[in-house]
Structures are given as C-alpha cells and as structure tokens.
Amino acid sequence: MTGTKQTRAGSAQSEEDELLVRMSEVPACASCATPGLLRVRFRHSWQNREGVQITGLRESLLCPGCSAGNEAAALVDYLSAHKDPMTECLEELGGMVAAWVESLRQEQVDERLLDDQHEQWVRGCL
Numbered sequence: 672m673t674g675t676k677q678t679r680a681g682s683a684q685s686e687e688d689e690l691l692v693r694m695s696e697v698p699a700c701a702s703c704a705t706p707g708l709l710r711v712r713f714r715h716s717w718q719n720r721e722g723v724q725i726t727g728l729r730e731s732l733l734c735p736g737c738s739a740g741n742e743a744a745a746l747v748d749y750l751s752a753h754k755d756p757m758t759e760c761l762e763e764l765g766g767m768v769a770a771w772v773e774s775l776r777q778e779q780v781d782e783r784l785l786d787d788q789h790e791q792w793v794r795g796c797l
C-alpha cells in the first residue's frame with residue numbers, strides 16, 4: 672500500500688456536513704475481523720436526555736461481512752464491481768457513500784427514539 676488516499680465526498684455545504692472517506696489503511700472489522708472496505712468520518716449531532724444538542728465526530732467502517740443494511744450492502748456490491756472507484760467514478764461513489772452515511776445517521780435517530788420510549792416506559796407512560 673502506497674501513501675494515503677483521502678477524498679471528500681458528498682455535498683460540502685458547510686463544516687457540519689464534512690465527510691471524510693478513507694480507502695487505504697482501513698482496519699479490520701472489530702466484530703468479525705474481515706478486512707474493511709472503507710472508513711468514513713463524519714460530523715453528527717444528537718440530543719441527549721436533557722435535550723442538549725451534542726455534536727461530535729463519528730467513524731464507521733464498511734465491513735463486507737457485517738453489512739446487512741440496504742445502503743451498506745449496495746456499497747459493498749459496488750466496490751466489489753469497480754477496481755478503482757476513486758478514479759473511475761468518484762461522483763457515483765460519493766453519492767453512495769453519502770446515502771450510506773445518511774442511513775448511519777438514521778440509526779442514531781432510532782437510538783434516540785428508543786431512549787425516549789425507554790424513559791416513557793420508566794415513568795409508566797408507555
């Protein structure tokens with residue numbers, strides 16, 4: 672492996688939307704030890720239980736073994752079919768990565784919903 676290949680994908684409207692994609696020096700999956708295909712780092716924010724907006728960076732690994740989700744599975748298929756997607760069709764890849772990251776953000780929303788419902792359940796409101 673030579674050097675580090677980094678690119679910015681997606682719509683960089685502001686610092687908040689910054690998305691960093693790495694396709695080299697990608698670690699193995701922590702769950703199943705399969706070599707990862709790519710790694711993304713993106714800004715995200717969520718509300719904690721006190722309703723305070725928390726912002727931070729989140730990093731996710733695309734693992735061909737654990738990618739059961741639709742967006743991730745489509746991206747795995749795409750990367751398997753293209754030898755050098757970074758130079759071949761960067762725009763298309765960027766769109767798929769953005770869709771995957773959006774689905775990751777959606778998971779965060781689901782967790783929040785789960786927390787809210789748990790809180791309601793604890794209070795006996797659910």
Ligand SMILES: [Zn+2]
Binds near residue numbers: 700705737
């Ligand atoms: Zn895995």
